[in-house]
Amino acid sequence: MSGSNSDITLPVDDEQPGWRAIEALYRDHAEWLRALVTRRLRAQPTEVDDIVQDTWLRAAGCKTDNIQHPKAFLSQTALNLFRDRKRREAVRQQHREGVAADRGGGDRHSMSEQEAILELERIVLDLPEKIRDVFVLSRFRHMSNAEIATTLGISIKTVEWRMGKALALCMSRLRD
Structure with missing residues (x-):
């Protein structure tokens, strides 16, 4: 208006x-x-x-x-x-x-955020290679399951299984 x-x-x-x-x-x-x-x-x-x-x-x-x-x-x-x-x-x-x-100001919050990013990086790097590849292509390269399957030369079902396993491992590590 x-x-x-x-x-x-x-x-x-x-x-x-x-x-x-x-x-x-x-x-x-x-x-x-x-x-x-x-x-x-x-x-x-x-x-x-x-x-x-x-x-x-x-x-x-x-x-x-x-x-x-x-x-x-x-x-x-x-x-x-x-x-x-x-x-x-x-x-x-x-x-x-x-x-x-x-929060006690922005500095402590920023450090906490940086620590979270580093922890996520550690968790991803600790994933088994085949599972990590699927996870990285999906979450950081924003590829579809079909694109990941084609890129890695595996079936879509395998991509789905590895992605599920990656998420379960990440969640388990975050809970610890």
């Missing part, structure tokens, strides 16, 4: 009461609402789009034909949605900061 809203047409379902009212509300106030949200909330353009769209969705869920002051209704709805969004962002940020503090 970007740019002008005047080229957007809401679907009207005569069987559903209230669609005519929401269409009229949208037609009369869409540009005003976008300008208000942009000016008053000083949000990023994508955030403005989201707030405006959510405001119209909220309005579509209400009984709009009884609204006495449509601009007040729309502006309060948009403001409430903006506040809710900011609250959720603050909670997410606090959660991210808490997780980062629990």
Whole structure:
């Protein structure tokens, strides 16, 4: 939802009461609402789009034909949605900061990741050669079982068996 809203047409379902009212509300106030949200909330353009769209969705869920002051209704709805969004962002940020503090910073996490990569390399290198070849071609070269069978000159069933054996050995080593 970007740019002008005047080229957007809401679907009207005569069987559903209230669609005519929401269409009229949208037609009369869409540009005003976008300008208000942009000016008053000083949000990023994508955030403005989201707030405006959510405001119209909220309005579509209400009984709009009884609204006495449509601009007040729309502006309060948009403001409430903006506040809710900011609250959720603050909670997410606090959660991210808490997780980062629990880890004790990024260095320890990076070392742990490096250690995991080295352990995986050791596990793969310790696999029996025929099983390792199938595993490496499948997981690191992203070849299909048929391609592996052709490359190694073995049957697809043998590729499947060796791949299953490789995964079982890897899982066993990871559990130890």
